[in-house]
Amino acid sequence: MNFERRTFVKGVAGLAATAAVTGTASAADGRTQYLVGANGNSVADAVADAGFEVRHELADGDVLVVVGSSDAAADIESIGGVNDANPDVTLELDEPEVDAEADDETPPSDGAALSDLQWDKEVTDVFEAHEYATGEDTRVAIIDTGIDxxxxxxxxVNEDLGRAFVVDDDVPxxxxxxxxxxxxxxxxTVGATGESGxxxxxxxxxxxxxxxxxxxxxxxFGDILxxxxxxxxxxxxxxxxxLGIPGVQQPGSELNKLKAEVQTVFQSAVRRGTVITGSAGNASGSLQGSGFTLPNSVPAAFTVSATSPADTLSFYSNFGTSDIDIAAPGGYYETIPRTLGETGEPDDIPFPLNAVLSTWPTDLESSVxxxxxxxxxxxxxxxxxxxGLAxxxxxxxxxxxxxxxxxxIQKGAEDxxxxxxxxxxxxxxxxxxxxERLSNGK
Structure with a gap:
């Protein structure tokens, strides 16, 4: 690989999005999308024969994504082999911001390579790990907004295997x-090649x-599944x-009604060998409670909290005993004042360089x-x-x-x-x- 060195000047950083439940999922024609718990492949045919559109058959037919009228839940549930039918929900990316601007002074790393600004890879010893493995002959799917x-x-990026699952796609x-x-x-963050930056x-x-x-x-949510x-x-x-969901969804919430179908799809994927890495969410709160959180309440998900350049929990990261599986660099420090350089240690990385540097769509304006x-x-x-570590x-x-x-991954973790x-x-x-543990047979 060619880790070519380039330079750039810093700009203003933002806080990455978390997901918020915003409403009921609808097709372009206004019909409602449902998540349906079913008992195998034959149920999809019965649902279709009843006049409903089956968009997806998931987890070997145990979960269906179905489109029908806004009052169709009871009719779908009356079909043989259907366990339940609930309106699907939509998730939008909510973007809280740090209320500050970057200093005008030139950062100490100006003139260095972009890889030198990747503190997240340095604190996790990623570059040294590449002496042992680089992810060759592996495949990682990014369930998100797409990839440039x-x-x-x-x-x-394998464009041929790429897919769009969007019920009301305004940019098909x-x-x-x-x-x-x-x-x-x-x-x-997962797999940039280093070809340029x-x-x-x-x-x-x-x-x-x-x-x-x-x-x-x-x-x-049906499209995410x-x-x-x-x-x-x-x-x-x-x-x-x-796409971590902030906070605990209490029993009876629209998202909590989808819990069984979410668990079924996640568990099916994991049984087939796919590790599902999920973000804990950016609500600065505890995930403990009697309700349902995503991805944290799904045993099949590998839930990740965010840490700072000082190996402390980032101020925005959710937390919770038995809800967090592992932690990894997400950027910023444990408090906003330290993030902005108002408090902290002499060797702290200045804002906004204490966020995570990664690729950005080439047709969008960047803050660098x-x-x-x-x-x-x-x-x-x-x-x-x-x-990426998986x-x-x-x-x-x-x-x-x-x-x-x-x-x-857990055995190799620290702190x-x-x-x-x-x-x-x-x-x-x-x-x-x-x-190293794996190379030594541990």
Missing amino acids: LNHPDLGN EIGPDDSGYHGTHVAG VVGTAPDTELIPVRVFPADGGAA AGIDYAAEIGADAANFS DLPGYDFIAGTSMAAPQVA ALVRELEPDANASRVEQA ANGKSDSEFGAGIINALNTV
């Missing part, structure tokens, strides 16, 4: 290309763009789901002077660090099941006692520790 198909650092012509920016940044955790992996967002509006099911269908070693790159922060940036593990142990991959730390789970990932 023309980015110079994303030449490992772009296919799996990025309808925003989020997916491109996530993809670079930045290096991902697994630079030799194959990236699969799975777009579930339109250009304007929210992603239907279709993307995860597709990732398992094509044999993805990992599927990254950087070099097009195609930007700094943003969030648990959305933490989860793909783990997805690819390194799979390169070294191609026959390992999803549970074995997760265990290898936690046991696996139930409320902030870090099993600890903060360390790529070098993980691959």
Whole structure:
């Protein structure tokens, strides 16, 4: 690989998006989309025979994504083999911001390579880990807004396998290309090749763009599940789901009614070998409670909290005993004052360079002077660090099941006692520790 060195001047960074439930999912013609729990493949035929459109059959037919009138739930549930039918919900990317601007002074790293600005890879020893593995012969699906198909650092994107699952697609012509920016940044964190500017955790992996967002509006949960099911269908070693839902969804909420179908699809994907990495969410809150959170309440998901350059929990990251599986760099410090340089240590990385640098759509304006790159922060940036590490593990142990991959990552983690730390789970990932352990047969 060619880690070509480039330079750029800093700009203003934003906080990465988390997902918020915003309404009921509808098709372009106004009909309602439903998530349907079923008892196998034959049920889809019965639902279709009853006059409903079956958009997706997931988890071997145990979950259906169905379109019908707004009052069709009871009629769908009356069909033989149907367990339940609930209106699908939409998730929109909500973007809280740090209320500050970058200093005008030239950063100390000006003139250095872009890889020198990737503190997230340095603190997790990713560059050293590449002596052992780079993700060769692996595949990671990015369930998100799509991926910039023309980015110079994303030449490992498989456009042919890319898909768009969008119930009301306002930009069908772009296919799996990025309808925003989020997916491109996530993809670079997983597997940027270093051809031009930045290096991902697994630079030799194959990236699969799975777009579930339109250009304007929210992603239907049924389409997100279709993307995860597709990732398992094509044999993805990992599927990254950087769409953590803030807060606990109480019993009776619209999202909680979909819990069984979400669990079924996630568990099906994991049984087929795909590790599902999910972001814990950016609400600065505890995930403990009697309700349902995503991805945290789904045992099949590998939930990731966000850490700072100082290996502390980032101020925005959700937390919770038994809800966080692992932690990884997401950017910013444990408080806003330290993030902005108002408090902290002499060697702290200045704002906004203490966010995560990754790829950015080349047709969008960036807050840095070099097009195609930007700094943003969030648990959305933490989860793909783990997805990339899963690819390194799979390169070294191609026959390992999803549970074995997760265990290898947890055993290689640092800064936690046991696996139930409320902030870090099993600890903060360390790529070098993980691959060295595997190389030594541990």
